[in-house]
Amino acid sequence: MSLGISEDQVELADSLRKWAASLGPIAAVRAAEGDPHADFADLWSAAQEMGLAAIALPESAGGGGGTVLDQAVALEACAHELVPGGLLGASLGALLAGRPGRFGVQVFPGGVVWDGGTGTEALLLDADDTQSDVQPDAQPDVQPEAHLGVDLSARHASVPAAVGATETEVDPARRRLAITLAAAEAAGVARWCLGTAVDYAKVREQFGQKIGAFQAIKHLCAQMLETAEAVTAAAWDAAAAADAGDETQWDFAVDVAAAVCFDGAVEVAKSCIQVLGGIGFTFEHDAHLYLRRAITLRSLVGSADDAAERVCAAAVAGVRRQVDVDLxxxxxxxxxxxxxxxxxxxxxxxxxxxxxxxxxxxxxxxxxxxxxxxxxxxxxxxxxxxxxxxxxTRPDLVIAGWAVPTVLAHGTDEQRERFVRPSLLGELTWCQLFSEPGSGSDLASLRTKAVRVDGGWSLSGQKVWTSVAERADWGICLARTDPDVPAHKGITYFLLDMRSPGIEVRPLREITGEALFNEVFLDDVFVPDECVVAEPGDGWRLARTTLANERVAMASARLTKSVERAVALAATGDLRAAQRVAVGHQVALATVCGLLGVRTTLRALGGQGPGAESSVAKLLGVRSRQESSELVVTLQGDRLAVLDPLTARPDTPGQRGENLAADVWEQLNTRCLSIAGGTTQILRNVAGERILGLPR
Incomplete structure (x- = not known):
């Protein structure tokens, strides 16, 4: 998916990728190898004619009258094709100078000028006042020297150490804008690397089959998808925040992007080469050119850890990403x-x-x-x-939120009348009887049997991991009604009265020391025909059902409980710098998880189907909750050693007014998140096959 979400931005990205590819940018990069003075004049002329570097300038200033987000979409698309010629510096310079031009920009104190190659106009920091407005001609006698660098598609420059600002203070406006636009390029790099790896995995054969069918490759590609979506969401948000006009929010979004996007792009580029194998390690393949661009972008914007520490400080000060949805x-x-x-x-x-x-x-x-x-x-x-x-606050329907939609979509009028409204009112409590000791994520292998009897069915078998079974009124139960057909076709969906004779519920104690789950034993339990949903054999299809008109949640980038707890610990002032960095990275990850939901909401509002964000959100969300809950406990040092985790409860008071017992309980409890509802590994298989199109 493009960094942009609106129809116009998606079309802009598609058209620019095609246009950029038609220019032969990779061939131009290779032809200029070894020449520090290569100016890629033909490509720059084409970009200038398109007005690409001035999209976000007002029309009155010779620009396209677009937004910073429009500019970011264009940069992402061109980075996807590795267009050389300094579009990043020119776009940044145009916005800083308020006019189009082929600019090289000194973003940070020191000697590096972004895209300051031959034929560019240097926007140098004012040595006397780093906070002043940009003065393109402040030092007309200085000619930056272009260099060959790691990125073969760019020509960055240097100026003497005595030229430009040397103070440690950075112009915040210049820094915000520079990282915002650079993050868009990082997203383009990540997208190309993901697409290239997946395309190769679909056709390359080893051991008699496509390598994309191997679980190790499938998981690696799925992890690339997770990272690429995170990079895209953070880059999009930085650009959207730029257009919103709130500098505090923009600062926060930029630091989240700096903490996420550039390391993320490097990781995806490295994984691309890993999937490609030996061919990816050759100079002839283009993959190393994208890795070089990613590494260079990361070096230009500064440390991700420094950004994470700023994110932590902002969170301690009460800043949270507030994303408004424009209806x-x-x-x-x-x-x-x-x-x-x-x-x-x-x-x-x-x-x-x-x-x-x-x-x-x-x-x-x-x-x-x-x-x-x-x-x-x-x-x-x-x-x-x-x-x-x-x-x-709406009451949580819990399992009824899964059971009742199935009855609505596939049940009889009598079933809807009997179950829907009482469930909404809280008069009926539901449990789910799907998993079995030998059938967790692989529901098609379940062994609970349903045998035809007079007026209904007799169910026998064992279910496990069943929440609230000890107090549920009804359960949704899958059982095998036909053992002679393929596994997915012989399953039926039953509504089971949990007070029926033959049901035994045994509590199952978890690692927290509590018993929230249960084992449920079924011994010739009678289920009447009127409690079969749809037809016998339809159970697999019904188990996967959702309403066509799916729930759209209000967009939010709020932090989770453990991340807020980590921020509270940082606010005590007792944490070391490395610990504050760790907290900042968790704030950034939780923020990105929220942004994935925002992007899904915006797609729904635009009449689009869900993008990859909705599938990636669970994988990243699980990682966020598990890592942040573990961090909270780690931050509290050796006090953990004298706390009995089997007697600790969420309401057990801790020392100094803190609740270490609750923190330990949360860390232990969140271990279930990568198992429940399909393990992380199974979900990565699903993402690889259904989103990326990798072979089974």
Whole structure:
């Protein structure tokens, strides 16, 4: 997916990639090898004619009248094709100088001038005042010297050490803009590397099959996808924040991008070469050119750890990424009624409030009437916003949120009447009876049997990892009704009364010391025909069902509980620099996880299907929660050694007013996240096959 989300930006990215490829940029880079004075004049003339470096300038200044995000989309597309000629420096210089030109820009104190090759106009820092406005002619006698560098597609330059600012203070406006645009190039590099690796894995054969079918390659490509999506989300957000006009928010978004994008692009480029194998290590293949661009971008923007420490400091000061979703006026006719309804619901309490949410369709607005509103994405967002404004919190449907949509979509009228509304009102509690001791992620191998009897079915078998089974009223249960057909086709979806004779529930103690899960034993449990959903044999299809009108959540980049806890520990002032860096990296990762959700929401509002972000979000979200909860415990040192984790509970008070017991419980409990709902490894297989198109 492109860095841009709107239809216009997606079209811009597609057209620019095609245009850039038609120029033969890689051939130009190779032809200029060894020449420090190569100016790539033909390519620069083509880019200048297109106005690429001045997209974000006002039309009155000779620009395209676009946004910084538009400029970032263009840079991403051109970096995807490795266009040489200094577009990054020219784009940065145009915005700083307020006019088009072929600029080389000194971003940080020191001697390096970005894209300051032959024929460029140098924008040097003012040695007397690093905070002053840009003065392109401040030092007309200085001629930066172009150099060959690691990046063979660029010609950066140097100036004498005595020229330009030498103080450690950095011009914040110049730094923000430089990292914003450089992050867009990093996203383009990551995208090319991911696509190249995946395309190769689809056709290269070893041991008689395509290498993309090997789980090791599939997982490596899936991890590249995770990183590329994170890079893209952070780069997009930095550019979007630039256009929003809030410098504090832009600073935060830029530091998140600096902590994520450049290391990420390098990692994806290295993994690309790994997938390519020997051919990727040759000079003839283009992969090393992209690795060189990624390494150079990282060297230009400064340390990711320094950025992470700034992220930590900002978070301690109370800064969180606040992303506003522009509904472009589509909410004007919806909002008054939504606000009035939310305020009316807010005036009620307890069961009355829940009943009012159900009656209005506001508990599940994406569900079809009469249980919801069949609401489109805009309406869902507005309802979320107004309920939040009125301080109304929806009750969590838990397993009913999975069970009831299946009944809605595939059940009979009698089943809908019997189960849907009582479940919404909280009168029925559900559990899920899918997993078995030998069938976790591989549900098709389940062994629980359902045998035809008079008036229904008799179920026998064992289920495991079943939450709330000890108090559930009903369970959704998969059982094998036909052992003579392929595994996926012989499964049926049952609604099981958990008070039926023959059901035994045994608590299963987890690593936290608690028993939240259960084993459930079924011994000739009778299920009447009216509790079969759809037809016998449809169970596999139903187990994977979701409503066509899926839930669209209100966009948010809020931090998770453990990340907020880590920030609170940093606020004590007791952490060392390396620990603050670790906290900052976790804040950045959690922020990116939220941004993936924002991008999914924006796609839905634009009428697009979900992008890769929605699939990647769970993988990165699990990593974020596990790493941050572990970090919180690690930050508290050896006090852990004298805490009994089997007697610790989330409400056990800790020392100095802190709750170390809760922190330990959280670290232990989050280990389940990479297992529940499909292991991380299985999900990477799924991402590799369904998103990247790798062979089974």
């Amino acid at each position: 472009e006026g589509r909410d004007e006719t919806i909002r008054p009624e939504a606000r009035a309804t939310a305020e009316r619901i807010a005036a009620l309490e307890g069961a009355d409030q829940r009943a009012a949410l159900v009656e209005a369709g506001y508990l599940t607005p994406h569900w079809p009437a009469p249980y919801g509103l069949g609401a489109d994405p805009t309406t869902q967002i507005v309802i979320d916003q107004e309920l939040a404004r009125a301080k109304v």
